[in-house]
Amino acid sequence: MSHNHCHDDHHDHDHSSSEEMGIQYNLYQKIDKDNLQCLNESIEGSGKTVFKPWDKRLDRTNFVESDADEELLFNIPFTGNVKLKGIRIASEDTEYHPNKLRLFKNRPNMTFDDVTMDPDQVFELQRDSESLLEYSPKVVTFSSVSHLTMHFPSNFGADTTKIYYIGLRGEWTPGHRHGVTICTYEARPNLDDHKLKHLDSVSRHIN
Template sequence: MSSKIVHIESAQQFSSLLSSSRIVVTDFYADWCGPCKAIAPFYEQLASSLTRPGQITFTKVNTDNHKDITQTYSITAMPTFMVFKNGRETQRIRGADPKALDAAVKSLASEAESSSADASSSSSGSWIGASLPRGYSDITDSVDQLNLDFLNVDSEAGNARAVFNTAQPSAISKSKSTGEKDWIESDTDDQLMLYIPFNGALKVHSLHITSFPTEGDDDIVRPRTLKLYSNKSNVLSFDEADSIPETQEITLQDSDWDAKTGTAKVDLRFVKFQNVSSLVIFVVDGDGDGEKTRIDRIKIIGETGEKRAMGKLEKIGDEQGE
């Protein structure tokens, strides 16, 4: 058995690997499965040649011993190979298919080799401005972007979806945009009201907020005071937000902002954000005397929390290995 393969012993260990390794390849197998045994030597060869610490990690999950993990990822066939990038599933291969597995893994290995290991870049091309907390991942793709509702946004800046752009902010890349601006700014004063619905119930651990005040323009500032409201059915008016209790209030300090990425990590009281279908972020004021608050990116960090009932397991593939 290849010493490069990590044999998963718990759901916590698996979550930790998903957050600490850029790419994770997982073999869901069973001891009784003939096709699983047949493809195991090939999987070991891939692990031996392509494992890269912190970049590519090969794991195995015994479905009989870890039914909680099996259920979480809706594994119904043996073997199933899953590929994760930055904690998110990108590919699933059902059955003992060496050709498909080889193509998927080697494509990712090539991608990882050519990519920087810097925290502000990811192998999928999805930019992230701060390190991820242990055991959690970027779940911004769970945002229901069709039903976003932002108040007091300057129409000459980007639209609501701009802050969920997966690309590196133009303020860092210094690229000359030929289309819409990839950030938002407040309009009549420094306040913003952001209604962010999700496609499912999430466990939200923290937020990453990126802001690059325009150099030489004292009127553009970063957010300072934030009030968060969970599970609202629609955007709040500014008067309404002042009249109801917030789920949490945060005041950002200068020291919270990373100089390189322009990003502040906003830690939440996790116990209050365990079953979240939407967030309202009320930017109460900006950090300074400027009249316009700018936000370039928002990242949602946590767990999707979605689980499906586990069906009957079956084995798929060439039975000759039995």
């Protein structure tokens, strides 16, 4: 079943496409890294290091390993709205590789207590040490994502899970929510000012 959801780029493209892939897999630049959370990471801050440039996808210097058990949970806020089109994951070709990915859209600050709810999409992962496989999120569901939660509940049998690279491909647009909030806020005092002036003129007229 999983072959319907992913494909092996190794056969679809020649080596000259690597630069193009680097351009496509640039959503790591649009992540609000200061507010990115990785729960159950064995080393604090290591979860952030797996979101890196395409040409660093095979780099084994920085990686995240789970701590108490095999679960990892990433809360990923973006600096705007994202239309998510592709996900790639690199780990070891061993039991430490995660075997499932559960995606949740626009649910900030999720914890392990929250992951019992139904995810927006689930992928059965295959072992992939070179980011050859791409998993395709449902376009309709993941067309306006301001926050993405990635839950890796299990692996291929190890006590802990390791991830070296998570690549996200898609389109980014600036978020407009903040601007709308400011406009609404500014409109209200103008109305209030107008009413107050009106009341003042009435009271002065009576006096």
